Amino acid sequence: MKVYVSRVGGVAGIRLTWQVRVDDQPDADSWWRLLEDLPWQSAPSGPVQPDRFCYEIKAEPHEAVIAENELDGPWRELVDRVQRADTDSR
Amino acid sequence: MPCQILPPYLLEKIAACERPEMAHAATAARRSLVHDAPLRRLGDRSLATDQPSPVPRIADPAMPVESGPAPTVDRTVSDAEGSENLPGKIVRTEGGPVTADSAVTEAYDGLGDTWRLYWEAYGRNSVDGRGLPLDATVHYGQDYDNAFWNGRRMVFGDGDGQLFNRFTISPSVVGHELTHGVTQYTANLVYQGQSGALNESVSDVFGALVEQFARGQRANEASWLIGEGLFTAQVHGVALRSMKAPGTAYDDPVLGKDPQPADMAGFVTTDSDAGGVHLNSGIPNHAFYLAASTLGGYAWEAAGQIWYDTLTGGLAATSDFAAFAQATARAAEARFGGSSAEHAAVLGAWKTVGVLPG
Numbered sequence: 001m002k003v004y005v006s007r008v009g010g011v012a013g014i015r016l017t018w019q020v021r022v023d024d025q026p027d028a029d030s031w032w033r034l035l036e037d038l039p040w041q042s043a044p045s046g047p048v049q050p051d052r053f054c055y056e057i058k059a060e061p062h063e064a065v066i067a068e069n070e071l072d073g074p075w076r077e078l079v080d081r082v083q084r085a086d087t088d089s090r
Numbered sequence: 091m092p093c094q095i096l097p098p099y100l101l102e103k104i105a106a107c108e109r110p111e112m113a114h115a116a117t118a119a120r121r122s123l124v125h126d127a128p129l130r131r132l133g134d135r136s137l138a139t140d141q142p143s144p145v146p147r148i149a150d151p152a153m154p155v156e157s158g159p160a161p162t163v164d165r166t167v168s169d170a171e172g173s174e175n176l177p178g179k180i181v182r183t184e185g186g187p188v189t190a191d192s193a194v195t196e197a198y199d200g201l202g203d204t205w206r207l208y209w210e211a212y213g214r215n216s217v218d219g220r221g222l223p224l225d226a227t228v229h230y231g232q233d234y235d236n237a238f239w240n241g242r243r244m245v246f247g248d249g250d251g252q253l254f255n256r257f258t259i260s261p262s263v264v265g266h267e268l269t270h271g272v273t274q275y276t277a278n279l280v281y282q283g284q285s286g287a288l289n290e291s292v293s294d295v296f297g298a299l300v301e302q303f304a305r306g307q308r309a310n311e312a313s314w315l316i317g318e319g320l321f322t323a324q325v326h327g328v329a330l331r332s333m334k335a336p337g338t339a340y341d342d343p344v345l346g347k348d349p350q351p352a353d354m355a356g357f358v359t360t361d362s363d364a365g366g367v368h369l370n371s372g373i374p375n376h377a378f379y380l381a382a383s384t385l386g387g388y389a390w391e392a393a394g395q396i397w398y399d400t401l402t403g404g405l406a407a408t409s410d411f412a413a414f415a416q417a418t419a420r421a422a423e424a425r426f427g428g429s430s431a432e433h434a435a436v437l438g439a440w441k442t443v444g445v446l447p448g
Contacts, residue, residue, distance in 0.1 A: 010236040011263055012254070012317070012330050013290075013368020014345055048364055050270045050281050050289060051238040056362070 003035070005082040006056040009048060009068075018086035025085065034078055035059050044070035055079055161215040163205040164223040167197050170230045170245075177243060178227045193228040193258045197246060200264030201226060203304040207265070207296070208272070211303060211390045212398045217271035224268070228258060237263055239270040252322065253344065259319045263330075265300030266316060269293040277405040284410040286367035291374035295397055298333060299390045309382045309389045315339065333379040336372030352376045354411075354444030373443050374411060380439035381418075385432060392432045396422045415440040 006017040022031045043064035048054045053068040057078065066075055163184065169191070170178035181194050188195055201224040208214040216222040226244035234247025237257035244267055246257045257263055270293050273279055279289035294316050302312045316339075317330035327340020327348070336350035350372030351357060357373065360366045378397060382389035399421040406413065418436050426432035440446040 008363045009368065011238065011257070011266060012235070012320070013363060014330075015362070016345075048281070049238070049240075050293075051236065051267065053236060054363065 001059070003031075003078070003082055004056075004058040005079050006058075007053050008056060009052060009054045011051045018083045020082050020085045031081070034074060034081070035062075038062075038064075038074050038078065040064060043075070044072075046070050161209065161221055163202055163209075163216070164221070165198055165201045165205075166223060166225045167194050167201075168225070168227045169194070170227050172229055172232055172248075174231050176227055176230075176240070176245065177225065178229075181228075191228070193246065193248070193256050196256075196258035197226045197228050197244070197264070200258065200261050200300075201244070201268070203261050204265045204268045204300045207300045207303040207390060211299075211394060214272070214398075214402075217268055218275045222271075228256075237267050239267045239274075241271075241274065244268065249320075249322075253325055255320055255322055257320065260317045260329075261304060262294075262297040262301045262316045262318065263320065264297075266293040266297030269296040272296070273401065276402045277409070278407045279405075279409065280407050281364055281367065283365040283367075284370065285408050286364045287370035288374055288409060288411065288414050290367045290371035291378070292397070292401055294331060294333060294371060294375050295378045295394070299394050302388070303390050308387055309393075310386065312389065314379055331368075331372065331375070333375040336376050350375075352443065373445065374414065377415070377439040377443045377445065380442055381435045384435040384438065392426065393435075395425060396432065396436060399425060411445045415445045 001022045002019055003022060004017060004019045006015055008015045020031075022028055022035070025031050040062040044066050046067050046069075048067045049069065055066050055068065055071055055075075057064045057066065057075070064075070071079060165182075165184050166180060167182045168176075168178040169181045170176065181191065182189055182198055205216060205224060208216070216224060224244070225242070226246065228246045228248075230245045230247050233250040235250055235254045235257075237244065237246045239245075244264070247254075248256045270289070273289055273292055277292075279285045279292070281289055297316055298312065298314060301307075302309075305312075313329075314334035315329035315332055318328060320330060321327050321340065325340065325345060326342040327345065329339045331348070331350060332339045336352040337348050337356075339348040339350075341347040349358070349369055351370065352372055353376065354373060358366045358369045360369070363369070378393060381396075382393035385392050396418055400414065400417045403417070403421060405417050409417065418440070419433065422430065422433040422436045437446065441448045
């Protein structure tokens with residue numbers, strides 16, 4: 001099971017992607033809980049504002065696209081964790 | 091439009107003056123010549139009865155109509171100190187002393203450079219045309235890789251230090267972001283698909299012009315880069331975008347290759363990034379570069395004036411590339427005439443990038 005986070009937009013307009021293999025994480029259980037508790041069916045869906053980031057999040061079978069200014073709570077936690085875990089492993 | 095006091099021949103002499111201490115006067119004189127060109131042309135035409143009726147000047151509500159003290163910029167820079175709380179602590183107000191923080195200095199100077207382009211070249215007093223104070227926050231967030239206009243103020247991150255430097259480093263980025271504010275108050279181009287790519291391109295055009303105006307560069311002397319200096323030394327690239335050669339700004343193992351197209355043959359269809367607004371902006375960007383380069387001289391004068399007239403002249407918020415191209419051609423005709431070099435350069439540029447049929 002892999003989680004992908006792509007950050008698109010921003011003034012740079014450059015796509016950067018971070019990914020994590022959940023089962024390889026030392027705290028895999030907490031990753032699974034976070035992923036299962038996310039409200040995938042009711043993710044925020046407001047439009048992106050000029051030059052703000054937009055996050056494309058994928059954890060099969062789920063996908064969500066969330067504007068930066070609406071990235072809160074567990075969504076923000078997931079994005080932060082994926083970025084941190086992938087950066088640490090580089 | 092302020093009354094014309096200096097005769098055109100004298101304005102031309104001042105405009106041509108290249109002594110550094112005369113730079114401001116030269117710029118003001120060039121602006122006056124550009125602004126008055128249609129009026130003088132109308133004067134010529136009125137002598138010839140067989141000429142078609144002159145096209146009226148485009149009405150611009152941002153143009154000053156009353157005399158009074160000249161407007162000045164009103165800047166306030168705040169420091170979020172690594173938080174995401176706005177506005178943060180005020181660290182420099184208008185006329186205040188330089189601080190030791192280069193992000194504060196760069197933001198303050200970038201706001202000033204942008205205000206001066208809009209006022210001195212186009213007679214527009216700030217983002218809203220009515221003297222809106224220019225507020226900015228620096229040191230926003232942690233490793234934050236972005237700068238944006240949030241509808242009311244400028245926000246700058248410090249970058250992550252691996253890929254991106256601090257976002258105040260590039261005057262073209264400051265000009266780009268504040269121009270999102272100008273667009274918000276004028277054509278308000280919808281941030282999706284082609285109108286979104288035009289919104290982006292207008293920000294790149296005036297962002298580049300902010301830099302060229304501040305440096306006194308002619309079209310053939312300018313870099314035409316957006317965000318020069320923003321990448322760290324570890325990145326293989328010179329800037330975020332190139333208006334002169336879209337698709338060539340960077341080619342890096344982590345970031346990939348600059349994906350911008352330069353013409354309609356390379357138009358990208360995608361759902362991502364509001365329909366590729368930062369990709370397809372390469373096409374109108376290159377059209378502006380072509381028009382400005384064909385005309386030569388200072389790009390903020392004829393070419394910039396035509397784009398400014400287009401943005402502020404009743405452009406529909408949902409305009410696509412073709413509608414925008416036709417609007418620039420009408421603006422060129424209104425200001426410079428239908429058989430002018432300016433009108434021809436604008437039409438030629440849009441044909442070259444494949445937006446108007448060749």
